[in-house]
Amino acid sequence: MPVSVASSKLIYESLKDIGVRLVSALPETWLVHLIRMSEEDPDMTLVRLAKEEEGVGISAGAHLAGVKSAMLMQNHGFLASVNGIVSCAQLYRIPLLMLISHRGEFGERDPWQTEGGGVTEHVLDALRIPHTRLESSDHVARRLHKAQTLAQSASRPVALLLCRDLMWEEA
């Protein structure tokens, strides 16, 4: 499975650098290494979810309790979480850091992933959630740091899209 270990490691190290101590996740192919790294790290709390929207509540609770967290999910999981993002994270000004694997773009072979790829950025725009794409390894550390800075200063959700060129090691 050509999911990039090197990119996953870079992302994980950046998450640690920006103070993330709790990660909620629902497995998806591109996230397997990140989830494994979270699980093997004794200083990280990993919460495996049944559905992604739960992660919004968990992150909100963690934030009010003084712990920085992140959500790891596929773009379809983000779509499944929209009411929680609006009615919990935005309504209550929670600095929610979302790492979203951006399936369904150029190069996607799984037919079932292709609809979500076309709507994800539009939905983020409609929700007024600041977002940026991570497409190469030199994006990772700087953009994650900047995303976290904005999330904390604005006290609002932000999203980083993990793109194919970063996460998948074949054309």
Add this chain to the structure above:
Amino acid sequence: MKRRDAMEAVYSELDRCVVVTIMGAVAAELQSIGHKPNFFYLQHAMGLASSMGLGIALSRPELKVIVFDGDGSILMNLGGLSTLARYRPRNLVHVVFDNESLLSVGGFPTATSTGTDIAGIARAAGVPNTSTVRTLEEFRSAFTDALAADDLATIVAKVEAVGPSGYVTDLSLLENRYQFQRHLTTLSLSSQHPA
């Protein structure tokens, strides 16, 4: 049993806990009994109060977290019940006030009115201690036992489908949110076991 009476019966015990409630009657009634800085009311995002409680409980194991949930809310997040059971926070007591209806939007019946058993679902999800109580005395006793047990519990309290005349209170959502966060920070500073 009326929900307001049930909350009043355990109100003095809430001082040593942090409390997360759902929207609607639960939030309005608890505020009418008396708001405290350790109470947070999730006034929307139905279903996520239990997930918020889990986030607080995992982040701050030294705190005792109470979630006041409802049948309509937990039915929207039954998967969250399995997550709660999976991580089994020993410092969380999950109370579900089950009035078998969506009271604040006109009293439409929920599936518990036709037999869905929330305590049964919680038990099957893996919550180690579950009960269904129907009287104030049973509720008080189940709540006190759960607080003393230092383990995850789901208590389903069957209550009448009656509530306050209105749901909007004079406590603004963000005022509540920041006061609660500041209160948890204060508890952290004064705690023997900082997060």
